[in-house]
Amino acid sequence: MITVLFFAQLQEAIGKDRLIMEESGITITELKGKLKMEYAIPQLDHVMTAVNEEYALPTDTVSSGDIVAFIPPVSGG
Amino acid sequence: MITVLFFAQLQEAIGKDRLIMEESGITITELKGKLKMEYAIPQLDHVMTAVNEEYALPTDTVSSGDIVAFIPPVSGG
Amino acid sequence: MKDRYSRQELYKPIGVSGQKKIQSKHVLIIGCGALGTMNAESLVRAGIGRLSIVDRDYVEISNLQRQQLFTEEDCLKQLPKAIAAKEHLLNINSSVTINAYVMDGTSSNLPPLMEDVDLVIDATDNFDIRFVINDLIHQYTIPWIFGSCVGSTGMSYTIVPQETPCLQCLLDATPASGATCDSVGVISPAVQMVVALQQAEALKILVEDDESLRTKLVTFDLWNNMFHTMDIKRAKKNTCPTCGENPIYPKLTYESQTKMEVLCGRNTVQVRSKREVHMEELARRLSEIGTVHQNDFLLSVDYHSFRVVIFKDGRVLIHGTNSIEQARNIYYQLVG
Amino acid sequence: MKDRYSRQELYKPIGVSGQKKIQSKHVLIIGCGALGTMNAESLVRAGIGRLSIVDRDYVEISNLQRQQLFTEEDCLKQLPKAIAAKEHLLNINSSVTINAYVMDGTSSNLPPLMEDVDLVIDATDNFDIRFVINDLIHQYTIPWIFGSCVGSTGMSYTIVPQETPCLQCLLDATPASGATCDSVGVISPAVQMVVALQQAEALKILVEDDESLRTKLVTFDLWNNMFHTMDIKRAKKNTCPTCGENPIYPKLTYESQTKMEVLCGRNTVQVRSKREVHMEELARRLSEIGTVHQNDFLLSVDYHSFRVVIFKDGRVLIHGTNSIEQARNIYYQLVG
Numbered sequence: 028m029i030t031v032l033f034f035a036q037l038q039e040a041i042g043k044d045r046l047i048m049e050e051s052g053i054t055i056t057e058l059k060g061k062l063k064m065e066y067a068i069p070q071l072d073h074v075m076t077a078v079n080e081e082y083a084l085p086t087d088t089v090s091s092g093d094i095v096a097f098i099p100p101v102s103g104g
Numbered sequence: 105m106i107t108v109l110f111f112a113q114l115q116e117a118i119g120k121d122r123l124i125m126e127e128s129g130i131t132i133t134e135l136k137g138k139l140k141m142e143y144a145i146p147q148l149d150h151v152m153t154a155v156n157e158e159y160a161l162p163t164d165t166v167s168s169g170d171i172v173a174f175i176p177p178v179s180g181g
Numbered sequence: 182m183k184d185r186y187s188r189q190e191l192y193k194p195i196g197v198s199g200q201k202k203i204q205s206k207h208v209l210i211i212g213c214g215a216l217g218t219m220n221a222e223s224l225v226r227a228g229i230g231r232l233s234i235v236d237r238d239y240v241e242i243s244n245l246q247r248q249q250l251f252t253e254e255d256c257l258k259q260l261p262k263a264i265a266a267k268e269h270l271l272n273i274n275s276s277v278t279i280n281a282y283v284m285d286g287t288s289s290n291l292p293p294l295m296e297d298v299d300l301v302i303d304a305t306d307n308f309d310i311r312f313v314i315n316d317l318i319h320q321y322t323i324p325w326i327f328g329s330c331v332g333s334t335g336m337s338y339t340i341v342p343q344e345t346p347c348l349q350c351l352l353d354a355t356p357a358s359g360a361t362c363d364s365v366g367v368i369s370p371a372v373q374m375v376v377a378l379q380q381a382e383a384l385k386i387l388v389e390d391d392e393s394l395r396t397k398l399v400t401f402d403l404w405n406n407m408f409h410t411m412d413i414k415r416a417k418k419n420t421c422p423t424c425g426e427n428p429i430y431p432k433l434t435y436e437s438q439t440k441m442e443v444l445c446g447r448n449t450v451q452v453r454s455k456r457e458v459h460m461e462e463l464a465r466r467l468s469e470i471g472t473v474h475q476n477d478f479l480l481s482v483d484y485h486s487f488r489v490v491i492f493k494d495g496r497v498l499i500h501g502t503n504s505i506e507q508a509r510n511i512y513y514q515l516v517g
Numbered sequence: 518m519k520d521r522y523s524r525q526e527l528y529k530p531i532g533v534s535g536q537k538k539i540q541s542k543h544v545l546i547i548g549c550g551a552l553g554t555m556n557a558e559s560l561v562r563a564g565i566g567r568l569s570i571v572d573r574d575y576v577e578i579s580n581l582q583r584q585q586l587f588t589e590e591d592c593l594k595q596l597p598k599a600i601a602a603k604e605h606l607l608n609i610n611s612s613v614t615i616n617a618y619v620m621d622g623t624s625s626n627l628p629p630l631m632e633d634v635d636l637v638i639d640a641t642d643n644f645d646i647r648f649v650i651n652d653l654i655h656q657y658t659i660p661w662i663f664g665s666c667v668g669s670t671g672m673s674y675t676i677v678p679q680e681t682p683c684l685q686c687l688l689d690a691t692p693a694s695g696a697t698c699d700s701v702g703v704i705s706p707a708v709q710m711v712v713a714l715q716q717a718e719a720l721k722i723l724v725e726d727d728e729s730l731r732t733k734l735v736t737f738d739l740w741n742n743m744f745h746t747m748d749i750k751r752a753k754k755n756t757c758p759t760c761g762e763n764p765i766y767p768k769l770t771y772e773s774q775t776k777m778e779v780l781c782g783r784n785t786v787q788v789r790s791k792r793e794v795h796m797e798e799l800a801r802r803l804s805e806i807g808t809v810h811q812n813d814f815l816l817s818v819d820y821h822s823f824r825v826v827i828f829k830d831g832r833v834l835i836h837g838t839n840s841i842e843q844a845r846n847i848y849y850q851l852v853g
Contacts, residue, residue: 032745034736035670036696044741070798075687077747096745098736100688102853103667103698104552104642109409111400112334113360121405147462152351154411173409175400177352179517180331180362181216181306184579191702192668194740223705226582243520245609246562252608272588273581332528333717366527369559370717377709381669381739384704395742403717404530406731408744
């Protein structure tokens with residue numbers, strides 16, 4: 028079971044600010060793939076990913092208990 | 105092993121913003137007692153205490169792995 | 182002017198209907214220092230309907246480092262803060278109704294100002310007045326947003342009568358003393374952070390989106406990069422004298438008030454407070470300001486042209502003034 | 518005026534010596550909108566020695582909701598933001614030297630402004646210019662503090678050349694599009710929170726307390742009560758074209774610049790950018806602004822009196838203007 032946090036405009040695409048997913052042992056790329064199948068979130072290709080508050084690479088593996096955050100760069104100012 | 109976080113003027117009394125202590129199974133009151141023996145922090149009687157980000161009572165017990173935060177009320181504005 | 186609030190109306194949780202609500206609401210800000218001016222500017226820019234501001238002070242040069250709105254000219258003119266703020270706020274948004282009250286808010290004079298108010302924002306600098314506000318907002322059933330800062334630290338917490346624990350639940354008694362900006366300083370980012378937390382909550386309350394309110398107390402330290410939230414549901418007490426089942430609003434009684442009196446012919450004001458004084462802690466803190474002399478019964482310190490003597494029972498003598506106003510400022514600056 | 522900075526000097530990590538350092542430093546703020554005005558006011562109150570501000574815009578009524586310093590009169594006079602800001606800042610602190618540059622910062626005109634600067638603060642509204650700044654500050658070895666906000670969210674991150682990962686490391690390519698304040702709105706607490714984070718870091722850099730710098734990227738959402746930090750050490754790339762071992766500063770080349778040209782006699786400006794366009798995402802976002810027409814090759818939307826056509830290859834036509842300045846604003850407002 029992993030917790031996925033969504034920031035900024037991703038929240039609107041998902042309809043909430045977090046999801047609990049019954050996943051484990053998958054890569055960030057695979058996780059993104061699953062989310063894209065279920066939700067209309069094309070911009071998931073352009074976000075930063077953190078696992079347990081640390082910058083994550085697409086090939087990193089997510090384990091049960093991890094907290095994944097998808098953080099789209101915000102441009103306004 | 106517990107992590108103790110100190111806010112505001114407590115940091116100055118302790119000399120740093122956190123301590124790692126080899127304690128477990130003691131109450132908040134006991135923990136405060138130990139800290140007062142070691143450091144000159146009289147104001148520890150007037151602070152709020154959180155254990156794992158939840159408000160704690162003096163009789164609550166702290167276990168290994170817990171994060172305790174001592175938060176003195178700040179009055180300025 | 183129809184585009185004025187467009188960026189706020191575009192923000193979905195507010196929208197056009199939320200903006201109309203904001204423009205129909207009345208907010209009371211108690212205190213017009215660092216937190217007060219910034220909260221006031223933020224609400225006036227957001228298009229609040231009516232804003233009432235209470236403050237007893239005048240603009241001083243040492244305020245300019247962190248208190249928005251005020252200019253060097255306000256300082257030269259020694260304008261009361263509430264008056265100077267009102268003038269600048271009207272230049273920013275002439276459509277807002279602003280009531281400026283130059284007075285020392287107390288349990289006697291604040292009640293009339295509570296009528297017709299949708300939200301109270303705490304921008305005070307001491308716990309005496311915060312406990313009075315805590316009682317008043319429960320008596321009048323108005324939400325309020327506690328905020329405070331000192332050094333690089335600060336805290337904020339939203340109190341909703343009948344819903345959340347109140348300040349009395351959280352802090353059993355008035356803290357003996359809190360660090361004050363006059364003893365350990367303050368930097369403006371700490372102010373900005375507290376106001377950000379307060380203003381987000383204020384907008385939620387004004388557009389009636391209570392479900393989004395933060396239910397936790399936030400504490401932070403920007404210099405040490407700490408940000409801590411605390412769930413305080415457990416702090417709520419059914420026996421609380423303010424928000425419990427049988428409220429008596431203890432800080433609204435005459436006896437509980439901090440009293441000031443001029444000692445005739447002595448150029449001295451005496452302060453009598455119900456609060457406990459922790460002598461060692463106070464001595465340590467006041468030593469930042471000047472040489473502290475201490476014995477078993479009292480401690481004394483020189484502060485500007487004044488001599489301040491603090492007795493163990495909470496009584497304080499401020500030598501060098503016959504002005505209760507001036508004494509009160511010194512008292513809260515040093516004791517917090 | 519010796520008491521002016523007393524509350525900052527009392528704060529131990531600054532002290533009297535830190536205050537002297539602040540007064541000897543020069544900060545460049547790029548952008549003078551919501552983040553820019555608030556950062557500028559904060560630094561001027563703190564007693565910064567010299568402040569340079571770059572901005573291409575004029576004060577508009579929709580700015581007043583969240584952009585500090587500006588008044589209704591500035592708006593009526595249609596003053597350039599940098600000029601209006603300078604005037605208000607000097608009323609707050611006449612001892613600060615302020616340079617106001619009314620211009621569109623680019624890789625061509627920003628380099629001379631980098632000379633002699635101790636710190637750059639990002640207060641821009643698009644990633645094109647942020648990547649240019651990222652290259653420049655590495656070329657000139659100046660720390661900079663990235664900040665951005667939209668809706669109730671924001672982020673900040675401190676970039677120190679030769680120490681931390683840079684913006685290029687973090688975001689492999691310019692984001693195809695970021696949500697902008699003109700499409701989804703913004704509330705002032707989000708601005709205040711970003712500025713609090715930026716200003717705390719700014720003061721640390723100015724007093725040369727580099728050990729206290731935050732080493733994490735902060736993201737928050739004030740409406741949803743989220744605060745998230747991300748350790749980004751792992752993002753640093755030795756092969757990074759900006760901060761790696763063989764820097765080429767890719768965004769400083771002529772080819773990489775976003776180019777604007779007036780199409781003769783057509784009342785249209787054409788924009789050519791190297792950035793990739795994600796049509797679905799853009800369409801979804803622009804539908805908040807007006808009816809979007811889309812086919813396999815392009816999408817179009819009406820915005821105020823303009824018609825904007827965006828092609829898949831990144832080319833954009835802005836119909837209804839012959840002004841490159843105006844077109845540029847519209848471009849960044851819509852595409853981000």
